[in-house]
Amino acid sequence: MNKTVLLLACPLLSALSASVWAEDRKIDQGLLDNYQPEQVAEHVYVIHGPTAYPNKQNQGFMNNPAFIVTDKEVTVIDPGSSSAIGRAVLAQIRKITDKPVNKVFTTHVHGDHWLGNQAFQEENPEVKFYAHPNMIEEAKNGAAAEWVSTMDSMTENATAGTEAVIPTEALTDGDSFDLGGLTLKVHLITGKAHTDTDVMFEIPEEKVLFTGDTINNKRIVRMDDGSFAGGVKAADYAMGLDVDKVVPGHGHSGGKNMLAYYRDYLSKVYNSVKKMREDMEPFEMKPKIEAELTDYKGWPGYQEELGKHISLSALEAEQEDF
The missing domain is CATH 3.60.15.10 (Ribonuclease Z/Hydroxyacylglutathione hydrolase-like)
Known part of the structure; x- marks a missing residue:
């Protein structure tokens, strides 16, 4: 040494x-x-x-x-x-x-x-x-x-x-992977979630899950490379794992409820856009969608990213039609 x-x-x-x-x-x-x-x-x-x-x-x-x-x-x-x-x-x-x-x-x-x-x-x-x-x-x-x-x-x-x-x-x-008394289990995310390169890592013996940016806690992150529907699917998958400690990509570690909480943000944005897109433009949707996101308004990144998230959701919803 x-x-x-x-x-x-x-x-x-x-x-x-x-x-x-x-x-x-x-x-x-x-x-x-x-x-x-x-x-x-x-x-x-x-x-x-x-x-x-x-x-x-x-x-x-x-x-x-x-x-x-x-x-x-x-x-x-x-x-x-x-x-x-x-x-x-x-x-x-x-x-x-x-x-x-x-x-x-x-x-x-x-x-x-x-x-x-x-x-x-x-x-x-x-x-x-x-x-x-x-x-x-x-x-x-x-x-x-x-x-x-x-x-x-x-x-x-x-x-x-x-x-x-x-x-x-x-x-x-x-x-x-055998780490010497502990196991590191690999969960590759199929398709896009936060990106198309996402991996989650689990330590089964200690019921710990490392999510990367697939899940975040009190931090709204960019989704330019991701999928809202894919992010919801990845969160649902994580919720099915036998873990009770979650280490997110950003924000403090916590319990398994974090998975549902972040999934709900992605779901509310995406599903709201899908419902509204026939009647209004993305910029018109923002005040209505914000009314459903009061729990997230204080999160860093919220003001910077929400408008982009709405636009990206609209594009993703259009692609779903084809």
Whole structure:
């Protein structure tokens, strides 16, 4: 184990970690200072990120990096949106354990969830990165470069220096990984939900489900690459799993009722648009649909995304006719 990792592994020296990394690699100090891992199950930790859009102040950090610690290894899910954020996630892991990080899983193609991969490859060149086969293909075909550029632009170059480490290990539905006393079960979403690259991960022994952006809690997210009907179907599928703890893509972890709550948002928007589209234009629908969404009005992203969600639902409903 190298000097940097040894320092990070020792809680007494954790205060030195940022300066050690700063000698050669940028680290997100805000994540280290303000966002601590929360233990949501015996072996599962989540760093619940802020819910604002990526900006210079949050350094692009907005998702929920998670990690599973066993006697054998550490497994990471969605390490964040830049190399600096990934290094901070790794530093938080090293405060808890010095076990090797051998596997990193990605829930979907959006770069705010996986561009932190670089940090884990820096520490362990043998680490394996897993994702939906569509995610790997899309990333190779330009999505990776587009997300690196997007994060740089949105954060005013706060994420500069990030290199896209694209997953190489394609997942299939029903895959099962032995993590050393725990099982990671893979649920590939058929068709589009939040995207056409979505994967959910389940730890059956601890009844924990990681949903990626298929499910969010107190955060309305973009649906430009998704399907409202598909999102409802994916939420219904998740509700049929034997889990009682849910780690969403954005927002705080919670109970299984979160699945129904987010599904209801997608369903209300989509079904309302389908009912109204013969009589009015999408922009005319908004006040009527808002009246059915009073529980969601305070969620970050609501004001920015609802109008677009109505327009996207109208397009999806039209496509259903063919």
